[in-house]
Amino acid sequence: MIRLTLSQMRRSVGRLAAAGLAIVIGTAFVAITLLAGNVITRTTYDSIAAQFTGADLVVRGVPADDTALDAVRDTDGVATADPQLMSYQQLEAGGRTIFQGVLAEPTDTSVLPLEVADGNLPEASGEIALPVDVAERLDTTTGDTVTLVRNVLEGDQESDEDAWTEVREQLTVSGTLTDPYGAYSMQGGAAVAPAADVTAWDDDLRAPGEEPVEPTTVLVTLDDGTDVETARTAITGALTSAAAGSGTDTSGLKVVTPSEHAETVATEMTGGDNVIFTTFVLVFAAVALLVAALVIANTFQVLVAQRTRTLALLRCVGADKGQLRRSVLFEAAVLGLVSSVVGLAAGVGLGQAALTIGRGMDLGVPLPATVDITPAVILIPLVVGTLVTLVAALSPARAATRVAPLEALRPADAPSGARGAGRVRLVLSTLVAVVGFALLGGGVAVSTVGGEPSLGLMVGVAGGVLSFLGVLVGAVFWLPRVVALAGRLVGMSGPTARLAAANTLRNPRRTAATSTALLIGVTLVGMMSTGAASARVTMDAELDSRYPVDVTVSTDLSSDPVSVAAGDAAVPAVPGTLAGTVRDVAGVATVVESPATAAQVAGDGVDDGLAMTVRAVDPADAGSVLRSTEMVAPLAAGTAVVPEELSEVWNISDGQTLTLTGPDGSLEVTAAVTDLADSGLLVVPDDLASLDADAPVTSLWVGLDDPGDAASVVPTIQDAVADTEAPADVMGAAVERAGFQQVIDTALGIVVGLLAAAVVIALIGVANTLSLSVIERRRESATLRAIGLSKGQLRGMLAVEGLLIALVGAALGVLLGLVYGWAGAAAALGWAGTPVIVVPWRDVLLMLVVAAVAGLVASVAPARTAVKTSPVEALASE
Structure with missing residues (x-):
């Protein structure tokens, strides 16, 4: 029967080709899905582990004192041990200001995931290496200087209001850096400065004698020939002993390899989302295989119908029903296995091609050079493809066993769509469909x-x-x-x-x-x-x-309304030329200026001493820039629009009468609570003038031609703002x-x-x-x-x-x-x-x-x- 089956398959190659192609596509789809899951996992781990490039061990939860660090450095086999320290600093050059994370340069620079694009890493105090994009925005090159603006705490902040002193230092740019693996992309890149400088900057933020309390992460490199497991045990013992002597808590201490650390962090960050993604995509692979199964079943049904006379003759010469059934299933198994092998090869080839193309593009993630072919990638497509084909052939195989020997003596009729179980199937399918649509x-x-979206989605x-x-x-x-x-x-x-x-x-x-x-x-x-x-x-x-505002440029977001209302502080105004500069940015459609002041707010149930920022905008101007005007629809003379979030915090109700007291007078307004973003109270310009006749313009409302272009337009606006002296925030x-x-x-x-x-x-x-x-x-x-x-x-x-x-x-x-x-x-x-x-x-x-x-x-x-x-x-x- 096997030889006969193979002979029939050779004669039916053309008819089996379509079914085979369907299963090839389905199994290739499964293989690509599994490969994509592996790439996602490796890419995630590599991105996280990139921060520890070159390190042999990562020690997490190290107590922030010299004793613990010395204990790691004095351990046998340890070559270097450096705390991973990043300090955020304000850098200025050419009238532009940027807040940048700065890494402490390690003893062994091989643990840095950054690469030098130009110049070199800092070699002396007062030098800094900048990310390439930061150097471009500051318009600096190697050898230029940038100004470091930082605050130094000279006393007890709680008892001395004047304890903070601004310090401005000149740093020389030693070189520029790239981050090829995106190790610090989430932090906006990283500059590098000598460890002593970065440590001193952080120490200046603490009061004299105050010690750091947060545990640190230490990157360890080992001497050549040192066993990683032996060093891991020794470091753990050294830290435990040092902590016991000082009474320090070591419950959070972990000594892991970079790959182990990456796996832990990836799980914490994604909750295993890579598995969820793979499962999600496999659902669609299952859909493709289901459709392939329908095609295959259709093909085998017709093949069996066309071979009716052959099957009947086999029955006449002694073949039993089991032999006919096994013949059809053997044909399906061979077709499924051969097609699955081809599909697997095609899937691996397409996956590798996609990976090669992806590596040639600037995707910002460290893609591996080759696909990771695991046993699951090989076995699952082969098993699934073969099983799907076998399952699809079960019904045709059953039909083959119903062929009577007498069928060989007369032509076969076309298969009939009616069967005895048709009514039962009709009733059950209708019932299931009706219940399903009702659910x-x-x-x-x-x-x-x-109001239960989670439950509603499940149902x-x-x-x-x-x-x-x-x-x-x-x-x-x-x-x-x-x-x-x-x-x-x-x-x-x-x-x-x-x-x-x-x-x-x-x-x-x-x-x-x-x-x-x-x-x-x-x-x-x-x-x-x-x-x-x-x-x-x-x-x-x-x-x-x-x-409703595409982009806002504000100078008062960090101001304290209480201090401003009391006259102890002033809000910096938006430079007069900035509105025109922003209006000239390509992609900007409208710019509306909004003045603001701070006022004391009084009313029934409102806390005493409450002060809020009060902004003003003309309703007609607002309509030209807002994407939705519903939240400012109540805006009129004698009305203050109150963001819903503020109303809940300060117990302000819709329609309540409020008394606003500003530098130049008081004003009674009616509160109108809307979904306006939390940016203070909103009134018309005349009402604001009665509170503060000299209220400065502190924000610009910017409307874009196309919100979809925000990714390119907003950075241009940020550059325009960075060229001004006022520290303005750009959001939208x-x-x-x-x-x-x-x-x-x-x-x-x-x-x-x-x-x-x-x-x-x-x-x-x-x-x-x-x-x-x-x-x-x-x-x-x-x-x-x-x-x-x-x-x-x-x-x-x-x-x-x-x-x-x-x-x-x-x-x-x-x-x-x-x-x-x-x-x-x-x-x-x-x-x-x-x-x-x-x-x-x-x-x-x-x-x-x-x-x-x-x-x-x-x-x-x-x-x-x-x-x-x-x-x-x-x-x-x-």
Whole structure:
């Protein structure tokens, strides 16, 4: 039987090719997913471990005293031991000010993850090496000087208000640095200065005699030939002994290797998110394999139907049912294993190619040079691909055992879509679908009306899974009827189209399976597109309402309103020329100046001595710059708009009367509580003038032409502000909005890319169905040719058939995708208010066009096969 099975496979290579290609894509998808998970893990660990490049051991929780550090340095086998110290300092040059983290230069510079781009590392006190981008922004090069501005505490801060003294020092730039592994990207890069200088800067921030209390991290390098485990034990013992003598707590002490430390930190940072990501992506790999299984099952069903006479003859000569079943399953196992091997090789090759391309791009992360091929990467795709193929062949194998010996004496009928269990399947699938859609709607209601987004999302996901399962299980009953309806509409165009419509219904099970495969992929792509589009618009509306100003430039955010109101301090004004400078920045649409002062606030239930920043803006000007004007709609003379967050803290209620007292007078206003961002009270300019006639302009409200350009426009505004003497803060919702949109677009791109594999597999199924249909209808096609059907009409008939199968599956998938996308967005974003329902028309039209083109392309090869055979030859064949 094995030889006979292999012989049948050789004769059916063409028919098995489509099924094999489907499983190749599916297993390649699984392999790429596992490889991506490994790359994410390695990249995360390498990024964290980059801070400890060259170190043999990392000692965490070392007591911050010289005794503990000396104990590590005096341990046998230890070459160097340096605390990892970073101090944040203010650097000035050319009128620009930057706050920069500065690393203490270690004894062994090989532990630094930074590389020298120009010049060298500091060699003496008073030198500093700057990150390349910082040097560019300060317009300095090697050999230039920068000013270090720092405060020194000369006494007890609590008893002496004048204890802080500003010190300005000149530092020479010894060189510039790059951070190739992004070790300090989260900190905005790192400069390097001599350890003695950095230690002295931090010591000056403490009162005389005050000792540091925070434990430190020490990077240790070992002498050549020293065993890491031996050194680890010795260091632990030395620190424990030193701590026992001084009574220091060592509960947080850990001596680990850089890789162990990276793994611990990665787990703390991500909570194992790399595993979650891999699992998430594997779900889509499972979808691709499910679609592949439908294609494979369809292929084997037709193969078994075409081999009815062969199977019956085998029964006549003594083959039992078990042998026939094992023959079909053996064929499936060989196909699955061979295709999985090819898919694994393709996945590894594509993964390595993607990694090579990624390393050539400036992604800002340390990508490994080669993919990490673990046993799981090899075994899982092979096992999954083979098992999926075997499971898909179970039903055809069972059908093979039902072939009676007498079938060899008469032609086989086409497979029937009706079975005894049809009614049970129909009832169960309908019940599951109805319950699922009810749960889906309930999840939306719980999230939006009930205010429980987490619970609503869980209920909605459960409902979505159940309803989709019910739809798929019952597709064999309703999908052929939809195809029939579409066929009747198409059939009005002529007899060729009517023949094509009739052909799709000759084998409703195969047509339903093929169209369902496409429906699955399109539904998921449509769901993600719709959900992402709805989420983007909903979150944009939420950001607009909470942070209506794209960018704000303020000089008073760090001012104390109490001191300002008491006349003990003044708020620095925005330089008069800055508004014009910002307005000239490319990408800036509008700039509105907002003056401010500080005022005492009194009212029922308001704490005595409360002082707040009071800003002013003209309502007409506000409308020209704000993304949403709802929160300033109540703004008018005699009204103060109060941010909701402030109202909750200071017990201010909507409609309450407040008395504001400023430097030049008092004013009674009515509080209007809105969702305005927490930036103080907002009044009209005339009301502010009654409080402070000379209130300076302390902030600029900046509107951008396109919030999506915030990533490039905001740094330019920051540079413009850095050129002024006033220390102004640049903030804005546009950056947050752009970051959110980037996350959504990236996630959508990844998911749609993953699901595209399922769509490709489904389209292969359409081509497979048409090819097998041509083989089954060989004599019928010859008869049609004999009675006058031209080659062009035959090609047209197959093209219409492919179009019907592809478009019906795609159209139904789009509808389901819209429903699931809307419901998912509503359930997930119920916390953000009323979700905005969006139809991604571009994506919908693109999916339908792709399905239509694919259906036409899928008919090309079968049509070529159909027209090659002459009518006489086909009619003469048995």
